[in-house]
Amino acid sequence: MTPGFLTAFGASLLAGAVTTAGIFMIRRHETWAREQATLFACFAAGVLIAVSFLHIVPRSFAMNPRAPMFLFAGYLFMHVFNRFITAYVCDRPETSGYALGLVPLVGIGVHSFLDGVVYSISFSVSAFTGALVAIGMVLHEFPEGIVTYTLLVRGGFAEKRAFVLAFLAAAITTPAGTLVSYPFVSVVDPPVLGLLLALSAGALIYVGATHLLPQAEREPRRYSLVALGAGILVAVGIVLSAG
Numbered sequence: 001m002t003p004g005f006l007t008a009f010g011a012s013l014l015a016g017a018v019t020t021a022g023i024f025m026i027r028r029h030e031t032w033a034r035e036q037a038t039l040f041a042c043f044a045a046g047v048l049i050a051v052s053f054l055h056i057v058p059r060s061f062a063m064n065p066r067a068p069m070f071l072f073a074g075y076l077f078m079h080v081f082n083r084f085i086t087a088y089v090c091d092r093p094e095t096s097g098y099a100l101g102l103v104p105l106v107g108i109g110v111h112s113f114l115d116g117v118v119y120s121i122s123f124s125v126s127a128f129t130g131a132l133v134a135i136g137m138v139l140h141e142f143p144e145g146i147v148t149y150t151l152l153v154r155g156g157f158a159e160k161r162a163f164v165l166a167f168l169a170a171a172i173t174t175p176a177g178t179l180v181s182y183p184f185v186s187v188v189d190p191p192v193l194g195l196l197l198a199l200s201a202g203a204l205i206y207v208g209a210t211h212l213l214p215q216a217e218r219e220p221r222r223y224s225l226v227a228l229g230a231g232i233l234v235a236v237g238i239v240l241s242a243g
């Protein structure tokens, strides 16, 4: 076991724990958790957007001249993937409530697994890149846990079963993704790693700018702009102090 693996796996375990905390809090303190979820989403969006534009994208471009194509592909893949999940649910009004909860659950499972792969990639590039990614990614797991649980309860699942399913799909899949991908990702040549990093940058920009931000705009809370600004400040601060 290398130090790189231990930090990547540690970060993904933390991500899984934060998802679980989100699921737990939405069960126990619903109003409080919903308010916090927006703030977490805004802060995470700020970190993810800043980190992607200021560190990950330039880093990947420096590692491989073909990286721009992969950046674009990563973004587009996330869009198509989410589109597919949404279309599947919305185009079938006759689907039962259970399917309504289960179909996005598969999507969330795949997404959370890929989150784990992103930890493998970023920590393989460097501990610094990994840590930057982890700040934004770990925080976005809190609203992710809440969304997953809410979808299942709306789909008609009993609370206990929704808790277990949300934990399996959104929490445990992230460390699993790191565990499965790390042995492969950590041994690829730097130019190939640059392409993988560009792919993850596309995905991170999607999560930050296309997924989290509009969600925050739809639910305007007093401190959402402050949280976004704080996320940006933290990321910019770290990037500048290292540069």
Ligand SMILES: [Zn+2]
Pocket (backbone or CB within 6 Å): 111, 112, 115, 140, 141, 144
């Ligand atoms: Zn995620």
